Amino acid sequence: MTRELHTLVCLKVVPKSEEVGVDRETNTLDRANARSEINPPDMNALETALALKDRFGGRVSLMSMGPPFVIPTLRVGLAMGADHAYLLSDRAFGGADTLATSLTLARAIEKLGDVDLVLCGEESSDGATAQVPPGIATWMDIPQATYAMDVDFEPGQRHLVVTREVRDGEEVLDVPLPAVVSVKVSCNEPRFMDTGRFALLDNEELVTTWTADDLGVDREHLGLAGSPTSVAGLKEAAQASGRRRELVSGTPEEEGKILYERIIEFLRGAGTRGQEAPG
Amino acid sequence: MTAPTREVLLLDDDRWDRVLLATKGEAAACYQCGTCTATCPWGLVAGPSIGVRSVMRRAQLGIDGWAEAVWRCTTCGACEEHCPHEVPISDVMLGLRSLAWEERSVPHGLSGVLWDMHWDGNPWGRPPSARSAWANGLDIPRFDATKHSVLLYVGCTASYDRRGQKIARAVVSVLRAAGISFGTLGDEEPCCGDPARSLGNEEYFKRIAQANSHKLAAERATDVVTVSPHCYDTFTHYPGIGEAFRVRHYSQLLRDLVAERKVSFAGLEPTKVTFHDPCYLARHHDETEAPRTIMAAIPGVSIEEMERSREETLCCGGGGGRMWMETLPEDRFATSRAREAAGTGASYLVTTCPHCISCLEDGASVAGARNLKVMDLAELAVLAGIGAAAPTEASR
Amino acid sequence: MIDPAYSPQEARGIWVFLEQDAGVLAPVSLELLAKARALATESGAELTGLLVGGDLAALEATAAKLDLDRVVSVAHPLLTQFTAEAYAHAVDQVIRTQKPDIFLLGATAYGRDLAGRLAVMLRTGLTADCTDLALEAGTGLLLGEVSGFGGGVLATIRCEQHRPQMATVRPGVFPEPAAADRAAAKVERVNVDVPAAKCLVKVVARHRKTGVDISRAERLVVAGAGARGEMPNIEALAQALGAEIGATRVAVDEGWAERERQIGQTGVIARPKLALVWGASGASQFTCGIDQAEMVVAVNQDPEAAIFESADICIVDEVAPVVKALVAELQSHGGAE
Ligand SMILES: Cc1cc2nc3c(=O)[nH]c(=O)nc-3n(C[C@H](O)[C@H](O)[C@H](O)COP(=O)(O)OP(=O)(O)OC[C@H]3O[C@@H](n4cnc5c(N)ncnc54)[C@H](O)[C@@H]3O)c2cc1C
Numbered sequence A: 001m002t003r004e005l006h007t008l009v010c011l012k013v014v015p016k017s018e019e020v021g022v023d024r025e026t027n028t029l030d031r032a033n034a035r036s037e038i039n040p041p042d043m044n045a046l047e048t049a050l051a052l053k054d055r056f057g058g059r060v061s062l063m064s065m066g067p068p069f070v071i072p073t074l075r076v077g078l079a080m081g082a083d084h085a086y087l088l089s090d091r092a093f094g095g096a097d098t099l100a101t102s103l104t105l106a107r108a109i110e111k112l113g114d115v116d117l118v119l120c121g122e123e124s125s126d127g128a129t130a131q132v133p134p135g136i137a138t139w140m141d142i143p144q145a146t147y148a149m150d151v152d153f154e155p156g157q158r159h160l161v162v163t164r165e166v167r168d169g170e171e172v173l174d175v176p177l178p179a180v181v182s183v184k185v186s187c188n189e190p191r192f193m194d195t196g197r198f199a200l201l202d203n204e205e206l207v208t209t210w211t212a213d214d215l216g217v218d219r220e221h222l223g224l225a226g227s228p229t230s231v232a233g234l235k236e237a238a239q240a241s242g243r244r245r246e247l248v249s250g251t252p253e254e255e256g257k258i259l260y261e262r263i264i265e266f267l268r269g270a271g272t273r274g275q276e277a278p279g
Numbered sequence B: 001m002t003a004p005t006r007e008v009l010l011l012d013d014d015r016w017d018r019v020l021l022a023t024k025g026e027a028a029a030c031y032q033c034g035t036c037t038a039t040c041p042w043g044l045v046a047g048p049s050i051g052v053r054s055v056m057r058r059a060q061l062g063i064d065g066w067a068e069a070v071w072r073c074t075t076c077g078a079c080e081e082h083c084p085h086e087v088p089i090s091d092v093m094l095g096l097r098s099l100a101w102e103e104r105s106v107p108h109g110l111s112g113v114l115w116d117m118h119w120d121g122n123p124w125g126r127p128p129s130a131r132s133a134w135a136n137g138l139d140i141p142r143f144d145a146t147k148h149s150v151l152l153y154v155g156c157t158a159s160y161d162r163r164g165q166k167i168a169r170a171v172v173s174v175l176r177a178a179g180i181s182f183g184t185l186g187d188e189e190p191c192c193g194d195p196a197r198s199l200g201n202e203e204y205f206k207r208i209a210q211a212n213s214h215k216l217a218a219e220r221a222t223d224v225v226t227v228s229p230h231c232y233d234t235f236t237h238y239p240g241i242g243e244a245f246r247v248r249h250y251s252q253l254l255r256d257l258v259a260e261r262k263v264s265f266a267g268l269e270p271t272k273v274t275f276h277d278p279c280y281l282a283r284h285h286d287e288t289e290a291p292r293t294i295m296a297a298i299p300g301v302s303i304e305e306m307e308r309s310r311e312e313t314l315c316c317g318g319g320g321g322r323m324w325m326e327t328l329p330e331d332r333f334a335t336s337r338a339r340e341a342a343g344t345g346a347s348y349l350v351t352t353c354p355h356c357i358s359c360l361e362d363g364a365s366v367a368g369a370r371n372l373k374v375m376d377l378a379e380l381a382v383l384a385g386i387g388a389a390a391p392t393e394a395s396r
Numbered sequence C: 001m002i003d004p005a006y007s008p009q010e011a012r013g014i015w016v017f018l019e020q021d022a023g024v025l026a027p028v029s030l031e032l033l034a035k036a037r038a039l040a041t042e043s044g045a046e047l048t049g050l051l052v053g054g055d056l057a058a059l060e061a062t063a064a065k066l067d068l069d070r071v072v073s074v075a076h077p078l079l080t081q082f083t084a085e086a087y088a089h090a091v092d093q094v095i096r097t098q099k100p101d102i103f104l105l106g107a108t109a110y111g112r113d114l115a116g117r118l119a120v121m122l123r124t125g126l127t128a129d130c131t132d133l134a135l136e137a138g139t140g141l142l143l144g145e146v147s148g149f150g151g152g153v154l155a156t157i158r159c160e161q162h163r164p165q166m167a168t169v170r171p172g173v174f175p176e177p178a179a180a181d182r183a184a185a186k187v188e189r190v191n192v193d194v195p196a197a198k199c200l201v202k203v204v205a206r207h208r209k210t211g212v213d214i215s216r217a218e219r220l221v222v223a224g225a226g227a228r229g230e231m232p233n234i235e236a237l238a239q240a241l242g243a244e245i246g247a248t249r250v251a252v253d254e255g256w257a258e259r260e261r262q263i264g265q266t267g268v269i270a271r272p273k274l275a276l277v278w279g280a281s282g283a284s285q286f287t288c289g290i291d292q293a294e295m296v297v298a299v300n301q302d303p304e305a306a307i308f309e310s311a312d313i314c315i316v317d318e319v320a321p322v323v324k325a326l327v328a329e330l331q332s333h334g335g336a337e
C-alpha cells in the first residue's frame, strides 16, 4: 500500500498589478485601491495539484502567508477543490524578504509533517523574485524543480517526472519526493470553482491560522527583522499604466531606424526605467 | 490522462437520471421527429447539425466527446420555433452544459471567461475602473432613483468592446434626444451574468442574479433599459423580475417613444436597409415589431426584408457563449447572413445587438460585401437625426 | 537577524557566475562581465569568474581570455549537467572559503535556481532579476534595480550586513563587452565534495521546444489583414528578433499562419514583453490578446485605426516598407539578443 499523496500549494494573494502605484509624497507603495487576486501562476499550481488528486487521490492543502484579509481569496482555492487552508498571519511576518518568507513557509510545512509535494507558482506578480520556491526547498533540504510545464507522478515509486522550461528548450527531470515544484503560468487551465461550495464554506472549519508562536521560529529570523535585504528606493516606472501611444513618423527608413532603437532600448530594460518620484 | 474509454455502451440508469435532472426533464416530450435537426443553422454550414435527441442519447451514454454538439449550440432557438412538442431546446442544451462542467468536458478558454467574471466583474478580463471609459466626455450621471426614471444598463460588451462602445454612445444620444432622464451605475455596474448562464454554469448565474437583484433593489431602480438583448434576456431570468423592476431592451423603449410621437427623425436620403433580428429579441422574446416600427418612422428609409427574418431569423453565431469559442471560417453563420443581406440590395444591415454587430461585421468583411454597412439601430437613429418630436398639428 | 556566513569586513572582490551549458557560455554571463568590470574598477575590487561543470578544460581557456582578474574552476563528474542542489552544494563550499563581497548571476532558469538555493544556504540576501546595478555612494553597497507589479514599480534593493551581496541580472539588460585586451587571467582549480545525497534529481532528457505555443513567447511579431503579401518579410523580422509569429483571426483565416497562432478572445491571450503588430485594425476581440504585453508597437496605414489606442509606439504607414526597413536595421546590427 502506498500512502496517499499530500500536496501542499503555496498561494500568494497579490494586489492587481495595474491598481498599484507609488505614493509620491511618502515614496511608499500605494495599494489602497487595489483589488486582490490569487497570484496567477499559483492558480496553475493548484490546478496541477487538483489534477493529481483527480487521478491518484490524496489531499490538497493550501498555505499562504499574509494578513487575515486574504481569507476570502483563499476560499476560492478551497472552492476549486482543495481540502484545507493554512494561513500564516502575524505582525512578526511583516516586511519579510524572500529569505524570511521561505523560512516561514518551510517551517509551517514541516509542522504539518506529512507533505509529499510542495507546489508553487513560478513567481509572484508583485515581488516577482521566483526565489521563494528554491528557498523553501533549501530550508527543508529537499529537491526542487522550477518552471515546470508538466508534472506527472509515478505512484508506486514516489517520483515525479517534471518537464520544465530552460533557456532554449525543455528538460525532463526525475524528481524524488518530497520535493518543491514551481509551475509556469498558463501551463494548464485552472478549473472554475464550485460557486455553491464557495458560498457555503465554513472558514472556521477549513482555514487554520498559525502565528509566529505556532511555528516556534526565533522572531529575529522572521519578517523585517529576519530579512537581509532592504528597499533603498521606490519609484513608479514611466508609463506604469496605460499605453504610451508615441507617434513615430518619417520616411520608412527613418521609422525603421527609430523603431530599432526603441526596441533595443526597451529590451535592455531602459524601457522600464522611470522618473524618480520627487520628495 | 484522458477519461476512461468505454468499450461497452451500457445504459446507465444513474447517468440517465443525471441527464434528466440537468435538463429538468424538459426533453421528455421529444418524440424524435428530427425537426430540430432540420431547422438547425449548423445545417447551413460545414459542421454537422444538432438534434436534441441524439445529443441527449450521447450524453446518457457518456460517449467520448458527447458534449461537443452541446457546446456548438448557439441557443438561437430556431429549432424551438418549429418543435411540435415545444421542447425548450436551448434550456436543455444549457442544462447539458452544466453536466459538462461537472465532468470537465468544457472547451479550452471557457473557465477563463468565468474567472474573468469572478476577478474583474466582466467576461473580458478588463479592470472595473475602466468600465465607464466608453462614456468619456458624455457626462452621464450616476443613477439616482430620486432624479432619474430610467436606469441604463450598458452591459460588459458595450462598455468594453471598442465597437460596442459606439453603440452605447448612440443609445445615449437616443435617450437624450427623447428627453429621458436616466443614469448608469458607472464603474459599479455589475455583469448581468449572461456569460455564466449561457455557458451553462447555472449555479454561478443564480448567485450573480441574487446579488444583482439586491443591488438593483438598493438602487431603487424600477425601470431598467439595456443596450444588449442578451442582458435584457438575462434580467428576465432574475428572481423578482416584474415585481421589483421591469426591464426593456432600448428598442422597446424607443418604439414607445416613436408611437407616442415623442421623437421624430430628420430622415435620410432614400436608403434601403435590411434588418437582422437578434435571436434574443425575435425568438426568445417575440419582439420583431419594435425595430421595424422605429425604422418605418424614419423618412427616406425603406426596409428590404431578408428571406429569413423575424422569428425565422438566421443566428449570427455569437449567442450561447459562442462569442468565447472559435468558429472555423467555413462554419460561420454570419458569412452567409452577410451575403443574404447584400443580396437584398440594401446599403445598411441594421441590427440591435452588440454580439450580432461583431459577427456580422466580420461576416461582411469575409463575404467581401464592401457596400454593406453594418450598424446598430441606435446608430441608424442618430444618423437619421433623431430629435424631440416637432410640435404636432394638435399642439399647434 | 540571522547570522551571516561571514562578515562584511572579511568579504573581498566581485564574482560572476559563468553559466555554461555543454561547454558554451550563456550570453548573459558575458553581458554581466562588462558591468561587473565597471563596478570592480569603481571600487578597486578584484573580478573573479566562477566556472562550474564536469570537464572544464576547454572553458577554462576561453574564460581566461575574458576581462577577468581570476577564474575559479570547480569541476566534478556529478556537475556535468546542471542540477540545482548539486551546484548549490558545490558553490556554497567555494564561497564560504573565498568569501566574495558581491556575487552576480544571470537570471536564467539555472541562474535563478542556483542563486535561490545558495542564498538560503549562505543565509544572505539576494536581489532578483535586476535591470541595473550600481554601488551606493559612501557605503559602496551593491544597489540592484528590480521591477515588480508587472513592471509598474521599480525598487532599489540592497543588502547591508550579509555577505556575499547576491544578485541575478535579467538577460539582455547590459550589452556584451568588446573583446578584452589584457593578460590572460590565472585559473585556479578548486576541489569540492559532491555527495550523492545531493544528486537526487536526474536529468532524464533535454530537447528543443516542440510545437507552437505563443502564449509563453517573450516576443511576438503579429500579422493582421494589412500584412497581405508581406509574410516573407514578417517571418524575416521574427527570425531577426528571435520572436514567434502571431496573427489576427483574419490573417489565420487567410492561411498565413496556423490556427494555434491566432491571438485574441477565441485564440491565445499572449503575455509577451514585446509585440509588433502589422496591419491589424485593433478589434477588441484581437486586442484582448495583447493587452498584457509589456510593450506594443503598431503599424497601420490608417491614422484612425483603433490599434493605436493599444500601442506604445505608433507608426502610420504601409506595412511593406517599414517591415523591410526594420529587418535591414536589425540585420545590420546582427539581430537583437
Ligand atoms: C518590487 C519588489 C521587489 C522585491 N525584490 C526583492 C528582492 O530582490 N529580494 C528579496 O529577497 N525580496 C524582494 N522583495 C520582497 C518579496 O516580494 C517578498 O519577500 C515576498 O514575500 C516573497 O517574494 P516574491 O513575492 O518575490 O515571491 P516569488 O518567489 O516570486 O513567488 C513564487 C511562489 O512562491 C509562493 N509564495 C511566495 N510568497 C508567498 C506567500 N506569502 N504565501 C504563500 N506562498 C507564497 C507562491 O507559490 C509564488 O507563486 C521584493 C518586493 C517587491 C514589492
Ligand SMILES: Cc1cc2nc3c(=O)[nH]c(=O)nc-3n(C[C@H](O)[C@H](O)[C@H](O)COP(=O)(O)OP(=O)(O)OC[C@H]3O[C@@H](n4cnc5c(N)ncnc54)[C@H](O)[C@@H]3O)c2cc1C
Pocket (backbone or CB within 6 Å): B318, B322, B323, B324, B325, B358, B359, B362, B365, C223, C224, C225, C226, C227, C247, C248, C249, C250, C251, C262, C263, C264, C265, C266, C267, C268, C278, C279, C280, C281, C282, C283, C284, C285, C286, C299, C300, C301, C302, C305, C317, C318, C319, C320
Ligand atoms: C466571435 C468572434 C471571435 C473573434 N475572435 C477573434 C480572435 O480571437 N482574434 C482576432 O484577431 N480576431 C477575432 N475576431 C475577429 C475580429 O472581430 C476582427 O475582425 C479581426 O481581429 C480583424 O483582423 P485584422 O485587424 O487583421 O483585419 P482588419 O480588421 O481587416 O484590419 C486590417 C487593418 O490593416 C490596415 N491595412 C490594410 N492594408 C495595409 C497596409 N498595406 N499597410 C498598413 N496597414 C494596412 C487597415 O487600415 C486595417 O486597419 C473575432 C470575431 C468574432 C465575431
